[in-house]
Amino acid sequence: xxQVKQSPQSLIVQKGGISIINCAYxxxxxxxxxxxxxxxxxxxxxxxxxxxxxxxxxxGRFTISFNKSAKQFSLHIMDSQPGxxxxxxxxxxxxxxxxxxTFGKGTHLIIQx
Amino acid sequence: GAGVSQSPxxxxxxxxxxxxxxxxxxxxxxxxxxxRQRLGQGLEFLIYFQGNSAPDKSGLPSDRFSAERTGESxxxxxxxxxxxEDSAVYLxxxxxxxxQVPQHFGDGTRLSIL
Numbered sequence: 001x002x003q004v005k006q007s008p009q010s011l012i013v014q015k016g017g018i019s020i021i022n023c024a025y026x027x028x029x030x031x032x033x034x035x036x037x038x039x040x041x042x043x044x045x046x047x048x049x050x051x052x053x054x055x056x057x058x059x060g061r062f063t064i065s066f067n068k069s070a071k072q073f074s075l076h077i078m079d080s081q082p083g084x085x086x087x088x089x090x091x092x093x094x095x096x097x098x099x100x101x102t103f104g105k106g107t108h109l110i111i112q113x
Numbered sequence: 114g115a116g117v118s119q120s121p122x123x124x125x126x127x128x129x130x131x132x133x134x135x136x137x138x139x140x141x142x143x144x145x146x147x148x149r150q151r152l153g154q155g156l157e158f159l160i161y162f163q164g165n166s167a168p169d170k171s172g173l174p175s176d177r178f179s180a181e182r183t184g185e186s187x188x189x190x191x192x193x194x195x196x197x198e199d200s201a202v203y204l205x206x207x208x209x210x211x212x213q214v215p216q217h218f219g220d221g222t223r224l225s226i227l
Contacts, residue, residue, distance in 0.1 A: 041220065043204050091214070099214075106155055
């Protein structure tokens with residue numbers, strides 16, 4: 001079975017700090033790596049995504065770092081804010097579509113004021 | 114509507130009953146997806162529609178689960194003879210094309226089987 005392993009399960013960061021969430025995958029056929037943000041009682045929303053031909057992608061305070069040889073990728077949230085408190089899911093896809101989209105188990109992030 | 118709409122938002126039913134969950138995707142989106150999210154877990158793929166056809170039903174956990182989509186819009190997920198292990202949040206998502214991962218999900222139906 002395809003797997004995406006996500007860590008840590010939960011994370012507490014002080015306001016203004018850097019939040020780092022890590023994911024590792026096994027299947028080298030994965031070629032698209034999105035991250036989703038989910039607030040309590042809401043559905044996930046696509047946050048940022050990367051393809052393996054680049055090592056880093058930045059959108060505002062959110063950055064994905066990608067290490068193809070290690071089959072690992074991570075989400076960095078700079079200057080973390082209490083409004084960033086949510087559950088974050090990494091995922092991996094083949095062909096960029098949702099068919100075959102495999103999710104990690106999620107990281108519950110709390111930003112303390 | 115502006116987003117993916119799901120109903121009901123909550124459903125409590127007795128073991129053995131049938132339930133029907135509804136999803137209204139974003140207008141014009143041809144691809145529609147159903148996922149299941151158990152407490153503290155990631156999302157588990159159930160089924161995907163391209164238009165009204167379902168090219169991938171591989172995620173449906175058993176033959177008690179079925180889904181249909183009509184008019185390239187609303188979709189219903191039906192669970193027959195519900196079991197306690199069916200308790201979860203059922204999420205629907207849509208995207209403009211099937212070559213896109215879902216941009217936005219609905220807020221889900223929280224299903225509780227007593």
